[in-house]
Amino acid sequence: MYRARGKTSIYPMPQARRHTYHFLDYAKEFKAVYLDTEIDMSVVKQRRAESTVTGERISYIVYLIEAISRILQRYPEANASVKHGLIPKMAVYSNVSAKFTMDKSIGESRVVLSGLIADSDQKSVEEMQKVINYYREREVNDITEFKGVRKLQSLPMWLGKIAYRLAMGNLESRDKLQGTFTITSLGHRPIQAFYPIISNTLCFGVGTIEDKPVAIARQIVIRPMMKLSLAFDHRAIDGALAADILAEVKEFLEFDSSSIQKNNEEIEVSFIGS
Structure with a gap:
């Protein structure tokens, strides 16, 4: 597989x-526009520290999935997918599901695969962490949910392209394959910003957390800051x-976080208003 010297x-x-x-070939149909912002992760770091006292350590990505899922409850029109074609169609999903990416190894190859947290807006951070652990702790061949990926990899390229497009072209089941939003991270490396290629309406790219000087109430303080980008399909929603x-x-x-109910069954985001 790899070249010999010379x-x-x-x-x-x-x-x-x-x-x-096949994913990249299909993703050419999406019309991505990019936004980004910086987030003060002090509250998340505090919540994460508290989780090690009360139970399982929760990863940063879980807190991000929690936030995105809860906010998408307020914006059902963005919880959607578009199908390209002579007669374009659009599906709006009643459930919120998160697709997250992970590094895995297949033989000698290092590849990116994705897992799915169904009904992520209804799950606690502890429940979501268990799903992520399931994917991270197992080999690719031991993960039932990767059966379709393994089959796709085994097909001839021309047939794999057809199979992938047929699967993704079914709007009624696309959310079960791709989720209703994607989150992908390079935060384990010193990458400040990440602008991903999308395969659904919303895809969030996560950078590393770095201590930076910020101005708060006219005072310079050091805070753990993280860049969060959003790639969105302009066919489905507008920039505003x-x-x-x-x-x-x-x-x-x-x-x-002190005003967020610990059981996560219902969160009142009072700072947003209604």
Whole structure:
């Protein structure tokens, strides 16, 4: 598979990368526009520290999924997908589901795969963390949900392209494959901003958390800041709505966690108003 020193090797697309190839080929239909903001992660860091005392350690990505899922409850028109074609169609989903990406290994290849948290707006952070742990702690061949990916990788390239497009073209089931929003992170490396390629209406890119000087009440203080980007499909929503969503996710994450109900069954985001 890999070239020997002094020699160029040409070979068919490796099976482990075929799902990514088909995804990128299909993603050309989406019309992405990008926004970003910086978030003070002090409250999230405090919540995370408290979780190690009361139970399982919660990852940062879970708190982000929680915030996005709760905010999307307020914007059902963004919880949607568009189907390209002679007669374009649009589906608006009643459930909120989060697709998240992860690094996995298939043989000698390092690849990106995605997991799904169904009904993420109804789950506690502890429940969501268990889902993420399930994907992270198992080998690819031991994850039942990757059966379709393994099948796609085994198909000839021309047939895999057809199969992928048929699956994604079904608006009624697309949310079960792709979620209703995506979150992807390079925050484990010193990457400040990440602007992802999208395969649904909303995709959030997460950068690293860095201590930075910020001005608060005319005083310079050091706060843990994180860049959060949003790529959105302009066919489905406009920039003003996307900006509202991103701004309210920021407010949710920066809001004082002491007023958030611990069971996460119902969260009153009083800073947004109604």
